[in-house]
Amino acid sequence: MYKILFRKDFVFCLALGANANNAQEWSKYAENQMRGAHSHSEIEMTIKTPNWERTLEINSDVEGKKLALSTITSPAKEKGIRTLRIDNNMWNYFPKLKRKVAVSSSMLLASWMGSDFTNDDVLKASSMAEDYQHKFLPNQKKSGVDFRVIENIAKSNSKVMWPKIITYASKVDCLPREYQYYDKQDQLKRILYLDDIKTFDGHKVPTKWVMQPQNDKDKKTTIIYKKMTFKTDFKASYFSHKNLTDY
Amino acid sequence: MKLVFVLFILIQSLQCWAQSLVDGEISGNLEAQSRHSWNNQAAKDELMQDWDEEDFYLFYGNLNGKLNFKNSRFETNLFARHSQSDLYKDRSPSQPYLAPLLFSFPNKLVARDVLKLKHETGDDNSRTEYVLNKLYYEWDYDEHRFIAGRMYINYGLGEIFNPINPFNQPTGLTAISQIAQGNDGLNFTFYASEKHTIDYYFLGDKTLDGYENQIQKTLWIHGEYQFSNELQLDYVVGEDQNRLKLGGQFRYNFPEAMVFMQTLFQTDYTDDKESHPLFDVLLGYDQQLTNKWHIRAEGGYQKKNRFSGLTSINDRFLPTEYFIALANQYEIHPLLKLGGTIVNDIKTGFTYLIMRNTLDLGHNTEAEIFGYLPVAKGSGIENDAQKLVTTDIGVALRTFF
Numbered sequence: 001m002y003k004i005l006f007r008k009d010f011v012f013c014l015a016l017g018a019n020a021n022n023a024q025e026w027s028k029y030a031e032n033q034m035r036g037a038h039s040h041s042e043i044e045m046t047i048k049t050p051n052w053e054r055t056l057e058i059n060s061d062v063e064g065k066k067l068a069l070s071t072i073t074s075p076a077k078e079k080g081i082r083t084l085r086i087d088n089n090m091w092n093y094f095p096k097l098k099r100k101v102a103v104s105s106s107m108l109l110a111s112w113m114g115s116d117f118t119n120d121d122v123l124k125a126s127s128m129a130e131d132y133q134h135k136f137l138p139n140q141k142k143s144g145v146d147f148r149v150i151e152n153i154a155k156s157n158s159k160v161m162w163p164k165i166i167t168y169a170s171k172v173d174c175l176p177r178e179y180q181y182y183d184k185q186d187q188l189k190r191i192l193y194l195d196d197i198k199t200f201d202g203h204k205v206p207t208k209w210v211m212q213p214q215n216d217k218d219k220k221t222t223i224i225y226k227k228m229t230f231k232t233d234f235k236a237s238y239f240s241h242k243n244l245t246d247y
Numbered sequence: 248m249k250l251v252f253v254l255f256i257l258i259q260s261l262q263c264w265a266q267s268l269v270d271g272e273i274s275g276n277l278e279a280q281s282r283h284s285w286n287n288q289a290a291k292d293e294l295m296q297d298w299d300e301e302d303f304y305l306f307y308g309n310l311n312g313k314l315n316f317k318n319s320r321f322e323t324n325l326f327a328r329h330s331q332s333d334l335y336k337d338r339s340p341s342q343p344y345l346a347p348l349l350f351s352f353p354n355k356l357v358a359r360d361v362l363k364l365k366h367e368t369g370d371d372n373s374r375t376e377y378v379l380n381k382l383y384y385e386w387d388y389d390e391h392r393f394i395a396g397r398m399y400i401n402y403g404l405g406e407i408f409n410p411i412n413p414f415n416q417p418t419g420l421t422a423i424s425q426i427a428q429g430n431d432g433l434n435f436t437f438y439a440s441e442k443h444t445i446d447y448y449f450l451g452d453k454t455l456d457g458y459e460n461q462i463q464k465t466l467w468i469h470g471e472y473q474f475s476n477e478l479q480l481d482y483v484v485g486e487d488q489n490r491l492k493l494g495g496q497f498r499y500n501f502p503e504a505m506v507f508m509q510t511l512f513q514t515d516y517t518d519d520k521e522s523h524p525l526f527d528v529l530l531g532y533d534q535q536l537t538n539k540w541h542i543r544a545e546g547g548y549q550k551k552n553r554f555s556g557l558t559s560i561n562d563r564f565l566p567t568e569y570f571i572a573l574a575n576q577y578e579i580h581p582l583l584k585l586g587g588t589i590v591n592d593i594k595t596g597f598t599y600l601i602m603r604n605t606l607d608l609g610h611n612t613e614a615e616i617f618g619y620l621p622v623a624k625g626s627g628i629e630n631d632a633q634k635l636v637t638t639d640i641g642v643a644l645r646t647f648f
Contacts, residue, residue, distance in 0.1 A: 047581050054581065054609065076274060076611045077647040087476055089500060096274065096311060097427045098399040102479065102498060104505035106535040114581030114607075118538055159502050219581075237389070241471075242438050246387060 023134035023150045026169060030176050031129045033204050036230040038063040044224045047115045056113055067239035068123040084244040085123045095247045109161045116211040116221040120161055131158035146171050175204060188214050201230040270315040275648055276425050277308040282641030289634035295342055303332040303350050309425055324381035326356060331373040345635050352421045353428060356380050358414045359465055361431040361451035380429035394434040399427040402469055404498060407545045407572050410511040410527035411483050411494045420588060420601055422617060442473040463489060489516045504534035525550045539578040546571035567592035582607040597625030597633045615643040
């Protein structure tokens, strides 16, 4: 019990909860927990419509906010396709044809493999804590649960695809349970629900992410984090062209 | 020479097989296509292609094998293709029907070969071929990589026209998409820094002068330099198929779109054969307009080799000299992607529309409906290949494993 009370994240979250002006710190805390300095995760993504369902498996490696490498491990059609991001540059690699292709940074907004997530989401190209300005909105209660509500407005110099995001964060663990994404016309376009919090290497992470597009409510994409580690120490050359093509 | 080469690859493979850290993988795809084709009047009148409508059936597949070891790997690919049509009728060798060359492009599955490693059979209405178009051993070190054998050489941003890479034809417009061309020789990749990669190739080629003659050498350098966060430069230089070649690619990544340019200059033949210099230019633009809609524009100039004649459709699919192309891809559902490309020859007015709509059937299987339509014939056509372009509609079923 004492161990729980004196855990760094628990104390930090309690302190945050007491400070009504710390919307920026709430965002930083959530990003630190969910993203860390570097991580390796094994993800299962399921795209679902009323008549059809498709599952992909992906390995995702992320270091900081500028480096990411993802590899599709299933199904057979896409197996081995890799995407490397270094800052704003992206390359796809198709191992069966040994083809490395530079892709436009505008591809960050493209749907990832037909899912409701974008390349930006999968490659974690934007940072909620750094690319947005934050302020608290009045608390809200949903299904009997109290949430802190944070309005995130894109900074004028940040290159992000969503100008406004509303976060619903749990008052208990300070982690987000819902993100609402608004477009330039201030229309709600999609909602990301986060659930099933688990702890990996001291980081609390929602392991079930459900993206619900608002213009097609029959369709949704679910991501399950099957494994995750924050103790991965990537070699200096890991996020490199050589490693991208080494598959 | 051949025997030494095969033994070398075989011994290396067996040695590594014996090691305990073996991790193998087999993958591939199979595809069946059926198309109905209507002939071009100009081909009938002027090029002795005396047929009206025909069906063409194509079956092809790849079988990939890979063995991974600690710091090396062995990779192979077997490509098999069977096509069936009355257009393979046994006419005089100087007057074959040429449409199958377009339907089954690329026809040349190995771009630079020292060894044949292929088997072809044919009769009055079919052709079958098996090609081992990848067979190499690769060693990996910290800052460099070494490959020996038959390999794919796949670089360059052009999807419709990609002049800086003479070793692999782009398949952006062709009906066969799951294919890359093999090249026999050695490759040394030097990762000079995080921003600079240099590939050195030493390849052999017997196809240029036939198998009875000597091997023509290719010495080629391809470099890739990330000049800044937005700007990347590629350079190519070397001797290939008896010409000296020099070229490069420039890519600039704007937040909204990517623009790129390629150019390649080729000298006369170095061995005094009748020839003339060649010059190609490509300009490209690529943008993701929305999360479902992707566009690409490519435009350029490819100097026509006036000594190559109609057989040049073996080398390049695009039958235009000055061209502009706009390719769209729209995902109307995760299962259904619509694709359409329009290519226009600025000089003659010849315009070609290519539609490809892909439906995901699940279980690693997809179906495609495709159409090839010359929507404007053009005036004063000097390019005979444009007269050969047929009107086609077809379906394909492909599966991956």
